[in-house]
Amino acid sequence: MDIAESSIRPRDAVELSRASVAFGRGEAKVHALQPTDLRLAEGEFLALVGPSGCGKSTILKLASGLLRPSSGNVIVGGREVAARALRVGMAFQNPTLLPWLTIERNVMLPLKIVRPFRNEYRLKRKTEFRDRVHALLDDVGLSKFTNHYPWQLSGGMLQRANLCRALIHEPSLLLLDEPFGALDQFTREELWGTMQALWMKRRPTVMLVTHDLKEAGFLATRICVMSARPGRIIDDRPVEFPRPRTVEMTFMPDFVALNQRLRERIIDARSTQIAEVG
Amino acid sequence: MSYPLRRRLWAAALILGFFVLWEVLCLALQVSDLILPRPSQILATLFSRMDVLWPHILQTLWTTMIGFALGVIVGVVIGALIGTSRIAYDTAYPLLIGFSSIPKVAVVPVLVLWFGAGPLPAVLTALAMCFFPIVVNIATGLASTEPELEDVLKSLGASKMDLLLNVGLPRTMPFFFASLKIAATFAFVGTVLAETVASNKGIGNVMMSASSNFDVPLVFAGLFILAFLGVALYVVFSLIETRFVGWANRKSDFAST
Numbered sequence: 054m055d056i057a058e059s060s061i062r063p064r065d066a067v068e069l070s071r072a073s074v075a076f077g078r079g080e081a082k083v084h085a086l087q088p089t090d091l092r093l094a095e096g097e098f099l100a101l102v103g104p105s106g107c108g109k110s111t112i113l114k115l116a117s118g119l120l121r122p123s124s125g126n127v128i129v130g131g132r133e134v135a136a137r138a139l140r141v142g143m144a145f146q147n148p149t150l151l152p153w154l155t156i157e158r159n160v161m162l163p164l165k166i167v168r169p170f171r172n173e174y175r176l177k178r179k180t181e182f183r184d185r186v187h188a189l190l191d192d193v194g195l196s197k198f199t200n201h202y203p204w205q206l207s208g209g210m211l212q213r214a215n216l217c218r219a220l221i222h223e224p225s226l227l228l229l230d231e232p233f234g235a236l237d238q239f240t241r242e243e244l245w246g247t248m249q250a251l252w253m254k255r256r257p258t259v260m261l262v263t264h265d266l267k268e269a270g271f272l273a274t275r276i277c278v279m280s281a282r283p284g285r286i287i288d289d290r291p292v293e294f295p296r297p298r299t300v301e302m303t304f305m306p307d308f309v310a311l312n313q314r315l316r317e318r319i320i321d322a323r324s325t326q327i328a329e330v331g
Numbered sequence: 332m333s334y335p336l337r338r339r340l341w342a343a344a345l346i347l348g349f350f351v352l353w354e355v356l357c358l359a360l361q362v363s364d365l366i367l368p369r370p371s372q373i374l375a376t377l378f379s380r381m382d383v384l385w386p387h388i389l390q391t392l393w394t395t396m397i398g399f400a401l402g403v404i405v406g407v408v409i410g411a412l413i414g415t416s417r418i419a420y421d422t423a424y425p426l427l428i429g430f431s432s433i434p435k436v437a438v439v440p441v442l443v444l445w446f447g448a449g450p451l452p453a454v455l456t457a458l459a460m461c462f463f464p465i466v467v468n469i470a471t472g473l474a475s476t477e478p479e480l481e482d483v484l485k486s487l488g489a490s491k492m493d494l495l496l497n498v499g500l501p502r503t504m505p506f507f508f509a510s511l512k513i514a515a516t517f518a519f520v521g522t523v524l525a526e527t528v529a530s531n532k533g534i535g536n537v538m539m540s541a542s543s544n545f546d547v548p549l550v551f552a553g554l555f556i557l558a559f560l561g562v563a564l565y566v567v568f569s570l571i572e573t574r575f576v577g578w579a580n581r582k583s584d585f586a587s588t
Contacts, residue, residue, distance in 0.1 A: 117486040141486050149480035153501050153578040162497065166489045202578065222487070 066226060066258035067093035067116050071125035074111050084283035086111045088125055091277070091286060098252055098259045100269035100276045102315060104323045108284025109262040113228045116260060117141050130225040140167045141226040142219030142257075146234040148211040150203040156214050157199040160186045163222040170222060189217045192254065193247050209240035213247060220251065229261040233268065242300045245271045249297055266312045267303050270294070278315060280322040288318045368548040373555055376548040384537065388556060391522055391533040394450050395564075398457020399518035406462040406514070407507075410469025414503075415495065420470065431463040436524055443529040453525035453533065460521030461514035468510035472503030505579035508572035515564040523557060 074086040086108040093099055101109040114120035115127045118141070126133065129141070142163070150159045164170040164182050174182070190196055193213040203211060212232060219227055233241045249272060252259060263269055269276050270292055278288035292311065294302060302308055350370045356362070357369045364372055377384070409427070413420040435456055442452035476498055484494055526535025538553035573580075 114482075117482070119482055119486055140488060143483045143486050145479040145483070147477065147479050149477050149483065151480075151498065151501070153504075153576075162484075163487050165497065166484060166487045166493050168488070219483070228486070 065092050065128070066095045066097065066130060067091070067260070068128040069112070069115065069122075069125065070128075072115055072122040072127050073124045074108070074115065074120065075123045086115075087283045087285040089285055093258060093260070095258055096256045098261070098272060098274045100261045100263055100273035101279060102263060102266060102269050102276060102319065103279030103284065104281045104319055105264070106282050107279040107322070108282060109279055110230055111284065113143075113230055113260055113262055116226060117143060117228055140222055140224050141228055142222065142224035143228045144212075144215045144219040144230070144232045146231045148203075148208075148215040150211060150214060150218070152203055155200050155202060156190065156195065156206070157183065157186050159203065160190060160214060160217045160221050163218060167222045186217070186221060189221055190214070192251060193217060207240075209236055209244060212236060212244060216244075216248065216251065220255065220257065223255075224257060227257045227259045229259065231263055232261075234264065241265075241268070245300070246297075248272055253296060266315045269315070270308055270311050271298050271300075271303060276315065278318045278322070281325065287322060288315075365545060365547050368551050372548050373551045377552045377555060380549065380552065384534075384552070384556065387532060387534050387537050388560070390450070391519075391526065391535065392560065394453045394526075394533065395457055395515075395519045395522040395560075398454040398522060399461055399515055401454070402458045402461035402514060402518055403465060403511070405458065406465025406510075407469055409462070410466040411473065411495075413466070414470035414473030415491075415499070420474075427463065427466065435460050435521055436528070439525050439528045442525070448529040448531065450530070450532070453522045453530060456525035457518040457521035460524075461518035464510045464513045464517065465507070468506040469503055472506035473499045476502060505572075505576040508568065508576055512565055512568045512572070515568050516561050519557070519561055519564060 069089050069091040071088040071090065072086070073084070073088040076083045076085060089112070091112070101112060103109055111120065115122055116129055118127075118129070150156070151162070154162070161178060161182055164178075165174050170182070177183075187196065187199060190199055193216065195210060195213055195217070198206060198210065198214075203214075206214070215232065219229075233244050236244065245268060252272070259272075261269070261272060273292050275289070275291050277286045279285065280287045294308065354369050354371060357367060368376075409423070413423050413427075438459060439452060439456055442455050446452050446455070473495075476494075480498060481494065484498065489497075522533065523535040526533035527539050530536045534553050534556055538550050541547075541549035541553065
């Protein structure tokens with residue numbers, strides 16, 4: 054690649070080039086992800102959709118540095134990923150808050166671990182860091198629950214706190230693996246609103262893995278559809294509905310049409326897989 | 332009357348009723364005190380001989396505490412080792428199982444052979460009795476960390492030490508304190524066991540010599556002391572447990588404390 058081209062392009066937050074993942078070796082080798090190219094500009098909100106087991110979560114793990122590619126490169130924030138160097142935020146379907154800490158302390162946990170915050174943790178945990186946590190919890194409507202313990206909160210509230218924990222250290226990249234998957238319909242829609250507000254206010258780069266096409270259309274600036282295992286990206290399209298989006302908008306013809314197209318692509322991908330297996 | 336209070340009253344009534352029944356049956360059936368002395372006789376013996384018994388109680392107690400303390404140290408170290416490393420777990424676990432399944436009474440003669448009769452074999456028997464539940468509980472606690480949480484923290488750049496200090500150890504605390512209650516009573520059993528077999532001091536020894544002198548009330552007085560000390564140890568560690576890991580019980584009144 055010539056230098057001129059790469060210097061003109063705005064800095065990519067995430068760049069996968071020919072990145073592939075395979076587990077095992079020889080006969081038992083399983084390809085989880087085919088060589089994949091994917092670029093994400095700073096501030097983009099990407100949703101990854103596709104049939105189960107297609108390698109969506111594998112892409113997240115690559116971007117987080119938890120998994121090394123078997124071939125190709127993964128560059129996040131301008132450097133090759135190495136688990137220690139990054140400060141990405143992650144949130145999963147299971148909120149995994151620590152039951153012995155209050156919500157405030159749970160959300161503050163990354164500041165205790167990530168450099169450079171950890172060096173100032175003892176000094177600032179009761180002043181600056183505390184205010185920061187409170188401001189963030191206020192954004193998601195949890196300001197009254199800072200001193201509660203996780204078991205005193207509902208599933209939706211726990212997931213809000215979980216999002217806060219993923220964002221408190223202002224990560225260069227936010228990775229969400231079906232964070233709203235276990236919630237009921239109404240709570241989920243509520244959380245979409247919360248997530249959108251957080252993103253509009255703080256503009257992190259986000260990669261969201263989801264099964265819910267409506268969720269993808271509501272939140273993302275761009276949607277990638279993946280094929281069945283071994284996964285690859287078979288569709289990549291921008292989502293240009295105005296913001297802030299509302300749940301009502303998801304019933305408009307344009308939105309429904311987008312859902313339909315995504316759905317067809319995924320059904321295609323699934324039927325190819327079934328044909329291959331059969 | 333509230334349920335907790337009622338529950339306590341019932342429990343107390345059962346204990347009291349047990350001793351009353353014992354007393355009444357002994358009187359009614361005219362059981363010889365060479366076979367089964369009455370509770371009143373045992374209590375009388377306990378008080379009249381307290382001055383003689385007291386040094387033995389202290390002996391048993393401190394032997395137990397030293398054995399227990401050493402057992403906690405050994406248990407925590409081994410538990411942390413095999414709880415954090417898969418290889419250490421797979422390698423060491425079979426040996427540990429083998430060691431823990433040896434009846435400790437069979438080890439005492441060996442210890443006496445090495446260290447002579449006295450407090451040292453008792454301390455070591457207490458240690459051997461009590462470290463295993465701690466090992467198992469610490470290892471289980473450490474191994475039960477959610478993989479997602481580990482991913483979240485590793486992606487933040489957390490080191491193994493960060494994970495251990497912030498997640499592994501706090502999560503293990505309820506397991507640890509639960510095992511302390513068991514370990515304390517086990518240590519106690521170990522001490523008395525060693526004292527019975529080979530010692531010239533301690534409650535176990537008192538009971539042994541009383542038994543050979545057919546001083547049956549004194550034997551039972553020894554039993555009473557053991558029961559009391561065992562319960563006391565259990566209560567102490569229960570209180571410590573509630574103080575430190577109340578979060579694990581999810582009582583609604585915990586948040587306000």
